[in-house]
Amino acid sequence: MSTLILKGTLISAPAPGKLDILEGGYLAVEDGCVEGVYPRLPERYQNAPLEDFGRCLILQSFTDLHLHAPQYPMLGTGMNLPLLEWLSACTYPAEARFADAEYARTVSRALARELIENGTTRVCMFSSLHRPATLILMEELERAGVTGFVGKVNMDRNGSPDLQETTEESRRETLAWLDQSKAFPHIRPILTPRFTPSCTDELLRFLGKLALERNLPVQSHLSENTGELQWVRTLHPECARYWETYDEYGLWTDRTAMAHCVWSDAAERQAMIRAGVTAVHCPASNRNLCSGVAPVRVMLSEGVKVALGTDIAGGDSVHMFDAVADAVRASKDRRILDGWKTEALSVAEAWYLGTSAGASFFGDAPGFVPGQRLHAMAVDDSRLPPSPHPLSAAERFERCVYRRQSGAIRAVWSDGRKVFSRSPD
Amino acid sequence: MSTLILKGTLISAPAPGKLDILEGGYLAVEDGCVEGVYPRLPERYQNAPLEDFGRCLILQSFTDLHLHAPQYPMLGTGMNLPLLEWLSACTYPAEARFADAEYARTVSRALARELIENGTTRVCMFSSLHRPATLILMEELERAGVTGFVGKVNMDRNGSPDLQETTEESRRETLAWLDQSKAFPHIRPILTPRFTPSCTDELLRFLGKLALERNLPVQSHLSENTGELQWVRTLHPECARYWETYDEYGLWTDRTAMAHCVWSDAAERQAMIRAGVTAVHCPASNRNLCSGVAPVRVMLSEGVKVALGTDIAGGDSVHMFDAVADAVRASKDRRILDGWKTEALSVAEAWYLGTSAGASFFGDAPGFVPGQRLHAMAVDDSRLPPSPHPLSAAERFERCVYRRQSGAIRAVWSDGRKVFSRSPD
Numbered sequence: 001m002s003t004l005i006l007k008g009t010l011i012s013a014p015a016p017g018k019l020d021i022l023e024g025g026y027l028a029v030e031d032g033c034v035e036g037v038y039p040r041l042p043e044r045y046q047n048a049p050l051e052d053f054g055r056c057l058i059l060q061s062f063t064d065l066h067l068h069a070p071q072y073p074m075l076g077t078g079m080n081l082p083l084l085e086w087l088s089a090c091t092y093p094a095e096a097r098f099a100d101a102e103y104a105r106t107v108s109r110a111l112a113r114e115l116i117e118n119g120t121t122r123v124c125m126f127s128s129l130h131r132p133a134t135l136i137l138m139e140e141l142e143r144a145g146v147t148g149f150v151g152k153v154n155m156d157r158n159g160s161p162d163l164q165e166t167t168e169e170s171r172r173e174t175l176a177w178l179d180q181s182k183a184f185p186h187i188r189p190i191l192t193p194r195f196t197p198s199c200t201d202e203l204l205r206f207l208g209k210l211a212l213e214r215n216l217p218v219q220s221h222l223s224e225n226t227g228e229l230q231w232v233r234t235l236h237p238e239c240a241r242y243w244e245t246y247d248e249y250g251l252w253t254d255r256t257a258m259a260h261c262v263w264s265d266a267a268e269r270q271a272m273i274r275a276g277v278t279a280v281h282c283p284a285s286n287r288n289l290c291s292g293v294a295p296v297r298v299m300l301s302e303g304v305k306v307a308l309g310t311d312i313a314g315g316d317s318v319h320m321f322d323a324v325a326d327a328v329r330a331s332k333d334r335r336i337l338d339g340w341k342t343e344a345l346s347v348a349e350a351w352y353l354g355t356s357a358g359a360s361f362f363g364d365a366p367g368f369v370p371g372q373r374l375h376a377m378a379v380d381d382s383r384l385p386p387s388p389h390p391l392s393a394a395e396r397f398e399r400c401v402y403r404r405q406s407g408a409i410r411a412v413w414s415d416g417r418k419v420f421s422r423s424p425d
Numbered sequence: 426m427s428t429l430i431l432k433g434t435l436i437s438a439p440a441p442g443k444l445d446i447l448e449g450g451y452l453a454v455e456d457g458c459v460e461g462v463y464p465r466l467p468e469r470y471q472n473a474p475l476e477d478f479g480r481c482l483i484l485q486s487f488t489d490l491h492l493h494a495p496q497y498p499m500l501g502t503g504m505n506l507p508l509l510e511w512l513s514a515c516t517y518p519a520e521a522r523f524a525d526a527e528y529a530r531t532v533s534r535a536l537a538r539e540l541i542e543n544g545t546t547r548v549c550m551f552s553s554l555h556r557p558a559t560l561i562l563m564e565e566l567e568r569a570g571v572t573g574f575v576g577k578v579n580m581d582r583n584g585s586p587d588l589q590e591t592t593e594e595s596r597r598e599t600l601a602w603l604d605q606s607k608a609f610p611h612i613r614p615i616l617t618p619r620f621t622p623s624c625t626d627e628l629l630r631f632l633g634k635l636a637l638e639r640n641l642p643v644q645s646h647l648s649e650n651t652g653e654l655q656w657v658r659t660l661h662p663e664c665a666r667y668w669e670t671y672d673e674y675g676l677w678t679d680r681t682a683m684a685h686c687v688w689s690d691a692a693e694r695q696a697m698i699r700a701g702v703t704a705v706h707c708p709a710s711n712r713n714l715c716s717g718v719a720p721v722r723v724m725l726s727e728g729v730k731v732a733l734g735t736d737i738a739g740g741d742s743v744h745m746f747d748a749v750a751d752a753v754r755a756s757k758d759r760r761i762l763d764g765w766k767t768e769a770l771s772v773a774e775a776w777y778l779g780t781s782a783g784a785s786f787f788g789d790a791p792g793f794v795p796g797q798r799l800h801a802m803a804v805d806d807s808r809l810p811p812s813p814h815p816l817s818a819a820e821r822f823e824r825c826v827y828r829r830q831s832g833a834i835r836a837v838w839s840d841g842r843k844v845f846s847r848s849p850d
Contacts, residue, residue, distance in 0.1 A: 403501040
């Protein structure tokens with residue numbers, strides 16, 4: 001059995017809004033799994049290899065439950081358009097470039113590296129509709145140490161001349177991709193109808209059947225923008241609500257992640273709760289594309305499962321520290337919109353969404369729980385300016401969420417393996 | 426005469442929403458002043474020293490028209506409180522530490538360096554109420570190459586036991602500080618009543634008289650938060666509106682910068698226009714403290730002078746690239762609040778606010794205008810990921826605004842002097 005002890009200021013999120021904080025604590029890891037968290041090193045570990053991170057914060061690593069790999073090169077451009085125009089003008093041309101395998105590899109490798117260096121070890125990620133590029137993306141994520149789900153996008157209508165499949169192509173390529181995906185131990189396939197306007201009923205039916213037969217997870221978009229809602233109503237007059245277009249074909253289950261849910265009303269939220277669908281809140285994207293402000297406080301109090309996504313490249317940062325801070329800020333936007341009637345999220349609540357809540361989509365319990373594979377990072381905040389008073393661990397943690405510290409992450413563990421380390425400058 | 430030629434992709438903001446873009450252009454500088462911008466190098470400059478920045482963007486440097494130096498160490502903490510509670514719990518204790526000169530020097534030096542390294546060369550800055558610390562701050566800004574205005578804060582009521590002056594102390598210390606401030610060629614004093622609730626009528630009257638007699642600029646806060654508005658109404662039942670508490674004492678002129686103006690109504694905005702007061706929009710701070718969303722589009726269309734501030738540490742970033750992006754995003758929040766009736770700001774408009782509009786508070790015309798002292802920076806975006814298509818200069822510029830690139834600034838000039846340079850890694 002291989003044992004490792006990590007020493008530092010251990011902070012984890014065992015429940016929404018709650019932080020377990022242990023300064024100078026010991027995190028024992030056996031064969032890549034958390035064994036326990038201890039204020040003093042147990043006798044049996046006295047001779048075990050120990051990595052001492054001093055005053056560094058040792059935190060759960062991030063789960064980014066919604067992002068688009070082929071949009072990574074667009075990051076920070078085209079922010080002046082609303083969703084549907086933005087898809088045609090910016091996004092589809094960028095995704096069409098994934099037809100070029102070499103380009104897809106360059107982009108995938110750079111993205112995978114940026115994710116790991118910034119502490120994101122689990123993802124639900126959209127590729128493009130291209131099977132070869134999707135397999136390359138999976139390979140590069142696997143190589144870098146990222147784990148989770150990647151989907152070949154399905155879209156057989158309303159795409160662009162360069163970015164659309166026939167229904168038959170979509171079926172065939174999806175089946176071939178699923179076969180070829182078995183090569184990756186840490187990156188698994190997720191069915192990915194882009195969104196209702198991109199998929200014929202026939203294609204949605206095929207995907208729903210596949211999800212059921214092979215017990216596959218599903219990701220898509222839901223109720224992001226009012227123009228999109230209107231379009232879905234026109235396309236599906238038989239469905240009273242957007243979510244029904246997914247439910248009708250078996251794509252609405254407790255293994256489904258739906259990005260955005262900005263405009264989900266009480267009925268749609270109840271449908272999420274009943275089915276166990278996860279809503280993926282993407283605060284930066286919703287703001288950049290002027291989509292609206294998701295009612296996250298209401299979702300949480302009703303019992304909707306909510307996790308966080310960067311949604312690059314509607315979002316402008318791959319870094320989940322930003323997504324956590326943005327979730328707090330978006331909840332303040334929502335508070336203002338609601339006439340100060342809903343409470344803003346605390347940093348601890350937003351942190352939970354970006355770590356433990358996302359981890360639950362992969363079947364993990366919240367926090368550093370014995371028996372679970374280690375997903376963690378060590379963060380060095382020693383280069384931040386002197387504080388006017390000695391900071392508590394909780395204050396240091398808050399400051400790390402808000403401050404954008406390049407190079408602060410000293411080490412990252414993903415699925416029990418150390419996948420990144422950097423010496424202090 | 427000393428001549429210098431800068432070569433690169435020149436981008437400047439000559440008017441709101443307009444960018445002058447010249448790829449491979451030449452910026453001629455004589456004795457620290459812009460001489461002209463040329464697509465080809467004029468014959469007379471063939472032998473002049475030339476700095477070739479290749480494909481780097483050469484941009485106007487930033488003007489940060491509202492920030493609090495003693496709050497720099499608090500950056501990214503205490504974000505869960507609204508304004509008035511936050512002042513008592515976080516801000517006043519942090520500012521009280523400026524009683525310690527050595528501490529003030531450490532903080533001032535670190536802040537000055539971060540400003541310059543990130544392209545902010547002109548500021549309107551609050552110090553604390555301490556005269557020695559304020560002089561140390563001015564000295565450190567001067568040394569680093571920052572220019573502009575710094576104010577010793579005046580507050581003779583509603584402070585804390587550790588952070589308040591008597592009216593007499595405030596008068597005496599202000600006069601002594603003004604005398605001692607003459608030592609600094611690039612950093613000049615600005616009168617700084619903290620905000621109406623912090624100053625007695627007697628103190629405001631004294632400051633207004635001083636502003637008139639010595640032709641001094643003024644900075645303060647206005648209409649940031651609804652609780653503050655209510656408090657001002659209670660303190661000044663004789664004034665129908667917040668702005669009148671400043672106007673009554675001669676602190677409302679075309680050399681006045683008022684931070685926030687989130688809740689300024691049409692009458693207050695008209696009073697700004699009449700007097701020529703500059704509203705300093707601080708989007709990050711307004712969001713972090715859940716103050717509200719300033720109606721910047723409306724202000725601009727009515728003709729209010731608007732500039733940008735980071736407002737650290739209500740704001741969580743000293744970097745004006747962030748403030749520019751946040752101004753665009755805040756205008757989208759406002760658009761959502763306004764039921765999609767007001768237009769969002771373009772990147773070019775927000776950029777104008779963070780550069781040319783701020784420069785006008787120091788008497789400068791917008792853009793790279795002949796005869797003006799050079800305030801500029803060279804930005805290297807070559808380490809950003811490959812784009813799906815060749816980016817135009819305008820797209821590269823937008824991307825630099827949204828992406829947080831540490832180390833991208835290669836050189837900074839302030840008041841004609843090169844104050845920072847960094848080699849490519």
